[in-house]
Amino acid sequence: MGLLNLNGITKSFGAIHALNGVDLSIDPGEAVGLMGDNGAGKSTLMKIIAGNFKPTSGEIRIEDKSVEFHKPIDARYAGIEIVYQDLALCDNLTAAANVFLGREAKKRIGPFSWLDHGAMYKRAGELFSELKSETRPRDLVRQMSGGQRQAVAIARTRLSDPKLVLMDEPTAAISVRQVAEVLALIKRLKDTGHAVILVSHRMPDVFDVCDRVAVLRRGTKVADKHIKETSPEEVTGLITGAIEAA
Amino acid sequence: MTEELTDQKQRRHPGRGPVDTLNEMDHAAIDDSITSRQEVSGFGSMIRTQPFWVFLAILAIGFVMTFVSDAFMTERNMFNITRNFAFFGIMALGMSAVICTAGIDLSVGSLLGLCAITLGLTMQAGWGIEVGFVVCMLTAAAVGAINGVLIAYLKMAPFVVTLGMLAMARSIAMVISNNKMIYEFGPDMELFEWIGGESMLGVPNVVWVLILMTAGFWWVWRYSTWGRWVIAIGGNAQAAKLSGIPVERMIVSVYMVCSMCTGLAAFMFIGYTGSATNGMGVTYELNVIAASVIGGANLMGGVVYALGAPIGAALVELIRNSLLLAGIPALWQQFFVGLFLILAVLLEQIRSRGRS
Numbered sequence: 019m020g021l022l023n024l025n026g027i028t029k030s031f032g033a034i035h036a037l038n039g040v041d042l043s044i045d046p047g048e049a050v051g052l053m054g055d056n057g058a059g060k061s062t063l064m065k066i067i068a069g070n071f072k073p074t075s076g077e078i079r080i081e082d083k084s085v086e087f088h089k090p091i092d093a094r095y096a097g098i099e100i101v102y103q104d105l106a107l108c109d110n111l112t113a114a115a116n117v118f119l120g121r122e123a124k125k126r127i128g129p130f131s132w133l134d135h136g137a138m139y140k141r142a143g144e145l146f147s148e149l150k151s152e153t154r155p156r157d158l159v160r161q162m163s164g165g166q167r168q169a170v171a172i173a174r175t176r177l178s179d180p181k182l183v184l185m186d187e188p189t190a191a192i193s194v195r196q197v198a199e200v201l202a203l204i205k206r207l208k209d210t211g212h213a214v215i216l217v218s219h220r221m222p223d224v225f226d227v228c229d230r231v232a233v234l235r236r237g238t239k240v241a242d243k244h245i246k247e248t249s250p251e252e253v254t255g256l257i258t259g260a261i262e263a264a
Numbered sequence: 265m266t267e268e269l270t271d272q273k274q275r276r277h278p279g280r281g282p283v284d285t286l287n288e289m290d291h292a293a294i295d296d297s298i299t300s301r302q303e304v305s306g307f308g309s310m311i312r313t314q315p316f317w318v319f320l321a322i323l324a325i326g327f328v329m330t331f332v333s334d335a336f337m338t339e340r341n342m343f344n345i346t347r348n349f350a351f352f353g354i355m356a357l358g359m360s361a362v363i364c365t366a367g368i369d370l371s372v373g374s375l376l377g378l379c380a381i382t383l384g385l386t387m388q389a390g391w392g393i394e395v396g397f398v399v400c401m402l403t404a405a406a407v408g409a410i411n412g413v414l415i416a417y418l419k420m421a422p423f424v425v426t427l428g429m430l431a432m433a434r435s436i437a438m439v440i441s442n443n444k445m446i447y448e449f450g451p452d453m454e455l456f457e458w459i460g461g462e463s464m465l466g467v468p469n470v471v472w473v474l475i476l477m478t479a480g481f482w483w484v485w486r487y488s489t490w491g492r493w494v495i496a497i498g499g500n501a502q503a504a505k506l507s508g509i510p511v512e513r514m515i516v517s518v519y520m521v522c523s524m525c526t527g528l529a530a531f532m533f534i535g536y537t538g539s540a541t542n543g544m545g546v547t548y549e550l551n552v553i554a555a556s557v558i559g560g561a562n563l564m565g566g567v568v569y570a571l572g573a574p575i576g577a578a579l580v581e582l583i584r585n586s587l588l589l590a591g592i593p594a595l596w597q598q599f600f601v602g603l604f605l606i607l608a609v610l611l612e613q614i615r616s617r618g619r620s
């Protein structure tokens with residue numbers, strides 16, 4: 019009965035209609051590629067699922083229960099993690115501090131608790147090496163390369179055991195080796211029953227790891243097909259509008 | 265495997281990453297060395313902080329002053345200097361938190377006057393010192409809460425809100441004091457004046473309070489979630505919010521903390537001077553902000569040092585004291601405070617340019 023079901027999601031920013039009645043569903047263990055031109059509404063849709071925006075109309079159902087997210091934290095509690103396109107990091111904090119931001123590891127004695135820096139550095143280091151990223155947990159994000167920042171944003175989603183991971187262009191700024199690691203991570207997530215929505219402009223990535231591809235054009239979903247039933251050429255046509263719908 | 269070895273291997277294969285040449289076990293070693301490696305050592309990171317350089321400036325000025333005036337290095341003068349800067353230091357600790365969120369609180373001087381009056385009236389009416397203390401802190405908390413709510417929830421500019429509060433708090437202090445001075449503090453007057461004005465083990469009580477609070481804030485900035493979240497908000501409020509940090513509530517609490525530091529300073533200050541007037545604390549906001557900024561607080565937000573507040577306040581007081589002892593007219597005081605404020609910001613700019 020689907021992990022996530024979106025029914026008729028519409029979002030307007032004043033006069034701009036970013037999304038028009040988008041339906042989308044995803045099952046556990048499934049990866050869906052979400053593609054579309056710049057400004058097609060991909061990030062907006064991701065942010066609605068992540069509780070960042072409220073849809074103007076439409077319904078979000080998780081495991082067949084209608085939900086309403088007022089804040090990003092509500093979506094996180096519902097088992098949704100997201101890598102934002104702009105990464106949403108604090109430049110003045112270390113990589114580890116960013117990974118744990120909002121859910122810091124703490125030590126406790128009786129009523130007293132304090133930040134457990136050692137544990138956070140260690141866990142963050144493990145997550146970075148799992149991603150094969152040369153990111154040092156103690157470095158300030160300010161000093162980091164684009165790829166290292168992306169690794170921090172991705173590592174954040176690995177802290178909990180989410181049901182659904184949303185990745186908004188997670189491979190935009192990273193090296194070939196790291197792209198392979200992110201794709202491998204997506205496959206691992208699928209194998210362990212997690213669902214992933216991957217927003218990407220990179221056709222090979224989507225065709226490598228995704229089971230389905232959905233295409234948005236100017237806020238409307240124009241296609242939603244199994245990867246085996248389509249081709250990069252068709253998807254390109256759908257994105258540009260050369261093919262009306264499929 | 266050590267870090268050096270992997271680096272060496274890399275050097276032997278210039279142009280090739282370590283990835284292709286090393287086997288799986290080496291991966292773990294690299295990851296390990298990456299995990300434990302730190303940008304700079306403890307000392308290295310210390311000399312990168314503003315308070316360290318300001319501390320050096322203090323030592324240098326102090327060194328020069330021993331030659332300029334025999335009165336400088338006396339116990340009496342040191343006692344006076346530390347006691348005088350302690351009041352500003354306590355207020356600057358709170359101000360640093362506000363500045364860390366990229367905010368500003370211009371109302372602390374007026375709040376000092378308002379706290380002086382509410383505290384004075386309460387104790388004059390015959391209430392004990394505990395009640396006086398609670399009234400003083402509640403006054404401060406209320407003012408901080410109003411500032412915070414207007415800034416966090418109504419999204420008003422901190423500069424404007426606290427400028428308004430600067431005028432309003434002072435006016436209320438004048439109204440409720442009926443423009444009269446208070447020098448009668450009821451049954452606990454003796455204890456009250458002892459707390460603010462006397463010393464223990466040769467150190468003024470207010471300096472003890474400053475030491476304890478600095479230690480407390482040091483712990484808060486390093487080990488508490490509250491401190492971590494405040495710094496995160498200063499760095500990127502949007503990202504903090506997306507991470508589930510209750511940004512609005514945090515901001516309100518930050519302004520309340522700042523105000524309550526002022527409330528505490530007021531409590532000590534009235535005890536020290538032995539009288540309360542509604543004109544107390546006029547233009548103190550300048551010295552407090554100067555102390556915070558000289559101590560390394562960055563008005564862009566995201567930077568805070570617990571030690572910065574007392575060190576910045578110490579430098580401001582040292583300038584005042586030195587000019588006095590050197591026989592330079594007091595009229596020059598504000599000039600030098602302003603000069604050092606600008607130099608501090610310049611220093612911070614040069615250092616951050618060096619970093620990037």
Ligand SMILES: Nc1ncnc2c1ncn2[C@@H]1O[C@H](COP(=O)(O)OP(=O)(O)OP(=O)(O)O)[C@@H](O)[C@H]1O
Binds near residue numbers: 034035055058061
């Ligand atoms: N907060 C906002 N306020 C107003 N308009 C917005 C806002 N966020 C997005 N939009 C508009 O909504 C439309 C869709 O934007 P969105 O960011 O979802 O595109 P996208 O598909 O992610 O594009 P890209 O590939 O460039 O990331 C755009 O026209 C954009 O200008």
Ligand SMILES: [Mg+2]
Binds near residue numbers: 060061062103186
């Ligand atoms: Mg986008």
